[in-house]
Amino acid sequence: MLRRTFAGVLAGAALALPLVAVSATPAAAAPEILATTLTYDDSQAGEFKTQVAAGVNVWNTTVTNVRIVKATPGQRVNIRVVATDGWPQANLGPVRPTGTATVWMGREAVNQGYNVVRIAAHEIGHTLGLPDIKPGPCSSLMSGSTGGVSCQNTKPNATEAARVQRNYQGTAAVSTNAVLTDAA
Secondary structure, eight states: OHHHHHHHHHHHSOOOOOOOOOOOOOOOOOOOOOOEEEEEEEEEOGGGHHHHHHHHHHHHTTOSSEEEEEOOTTSOOSEEEEEESSOOEEEOSOOOTTOOEEEEEEHHHHHTTOOHHHHHHHHHHHHTTOOOOSSOOTTOGGGGGGGOTTOOOOSOOHHHHHHHHHHTTSOOOOOOOOEEEOOO
């Protein structure tokens, strides 16, 4: 009975519902993240070219605010990689697209048994603005040699990655001429 009464009420009543026009508009596109692009030259990296490329890849797969790509002939080079007989070292950045930094891939650390990809990623970390964290655990890429010869970690920890993200978040140029030598 209630159902019939309700239906009867509806049948006799005019329903005045507002009409609402609905149009499908695409959601505003998320702003594109623009990464700073830096170039590197490994033409003087000697036997370390493969490990340098792996060290570059570590950063390219860890952070989004900066991209490191191999320079093409005639292109401006931001990070120059040089093989040396000494201890690994690098200019402290963060290097900007208009600047330059050098990474010295020292054979002394390699001869002592340190992981070559870790060395490359660590030294590139310096050019991206990360100082040494010594003493430090193996879980910190920037602990460098204090992680020990047995340390195989080639990836920055979350704090190190976040710092690089901040270093390349804006456009303010920070420049130093410091060279960090990673001797034990």
